[in-house]
Amino acid sequence: MNPDTRRRVALQVGRVAGSAAALWTANTFPAISSAGSLRAALAPTTTGIGRPGQVAFTFDDGPDPSSTPQFLDLLARRGVRATFFLLGFMVRRAPGLAADIAAAGHDIGVHGDLHRNLLFRDPVSTVADITAAHELIAETTGTRPRWYRPPYGILTTSAVLAAARLGMRPVLWSSWGRDWTARATPESVRRTVGRRLTGGATILLHDADCTSAPGSWRSTLGALPALLDDSAEQGWQPVTLTDHLTPLRPTATRERSLEPGRDRVGDRPEAGL
Numbered sequence: 001m002n003p004d005t006r007r008r009v010a011l012q013v014g015r016v017a018g019s020a021a022a023l024w025t026a027n028t029f030p031a032i033s034s035a036g037s038l039r040a041a042l043a044p045t046t047t048g049i050g051r052p053g054q055v056a057f058t059f060d061d062g063p064d065p066s067s068t069p070q071f072l073d074l075l076a077r078r079g080v081r082a083t084f085f086l087l088g089f090m091v092r093r094a095p096g097l098a099a100d101i102a103a104a105g106h107d108i109g110v111h112g113d114l115h116r117n118l119l120f121r122d123p124v125s126t127v128a129d130i131t132a133a134h135e136l137i138a139e140t141t142g143t144r145p146r147w148y149r150p151p152y153g154i155l156t157t158s159a160v161l162a163a164a165r166l167g168m169r170p171v172l173w174s175s176w177g178r179d180w181t182a183r184a185t186p187e188s189v190r191r192t193v194g195r196r197l198t199g200g201a202t203i204l205l206h207d208a209d210c211t212s213a214p215g216s217w218r219s220t221l222g223a224l225p226a227l228l229d230d231s232a233e234q235g236w237q238p239v240t241l242t243d244h245l246t247p248l249r250p251t252a253t254r255e256r257s258l259e260p261g262r263d264r265v266g267d268r269p270e271a272g273l
Contacts, residue, residue: 048202050244057082063097064208067217088113088133102141107240109147123158173204179220180212186222
């Protein structure tokens with residue numbers, strides 16, 4: 001981490017430290033996140049419910065040189081762009097691979113620096129973790145992450161505030177494959193995703209096993225072609241979270257937003273956007 005990045009992290013931590021006592025009380029009451037059906041009913045955008053003719057495939061816990069490239073290759077062959085929620089400590093191990101994910105046109109999200117349950121973190125360490133990961137991932141990929149997903153899907157007040165300060169939006173999921181277990185198979189992942197799969201869904205999968213059963217990513221990879229086929233049969237287009245959740249805007253504005261390099265670090269948006 002370079003000196004400028006360290007200073008930005010220290011500044012973010014300092015802002016929270018000044019009100020740590022108040023935040024500690026609020027932090028013990030997590031946002032609606034772990035109760036799936038209640039979350040979907042009360043917080044559909046946080047659940048990742050997007051346009052009904054689309055589905056968003058998302059992958060957590062990478063980048064891992066032993067597995068992530070195989071997911072990238074499969075997605076490239078199918079012409080699909082997805083969203084990858086990266087862990088800071090994994091990015092430090094494979095910075096070039098993190099950059100490759102962004103260069104391939106996939107969305108980049110923050111999954112934290114370390115994969116730890118936020119219920120067991122105090123507000124200051126929560127902000128420090130999210131800020132460090134955000135700055136590292138932005139610096140490594142050249143793209144400022146737009147999305148934040150907390151480990152285990154547990155959001156706290158401190159995490160929501162930290163993400164907002166960094167320009168990120170929390171997004172969880174509406175369907176998952178339970179692909180992190182040792183018992184997972186390609187068939188079980190496909191079947192489990194399918195139970196809650198509808199148009200507009202955001203699907204949680206894993207492209208790495210750093211927090212899962214060793215080799216569990218192979219079941220995910222094995223299920224992915226069938227999941228893409230299932231979506232195509234229903235007429236659901238696989239898209240990034242940006243395309244899935246960003247409100248439609250007038251054509252002229254959208255054309256400006258898609259200019260090359262518009263979301264790259266260091267670029268400045270046009271006035272009024």
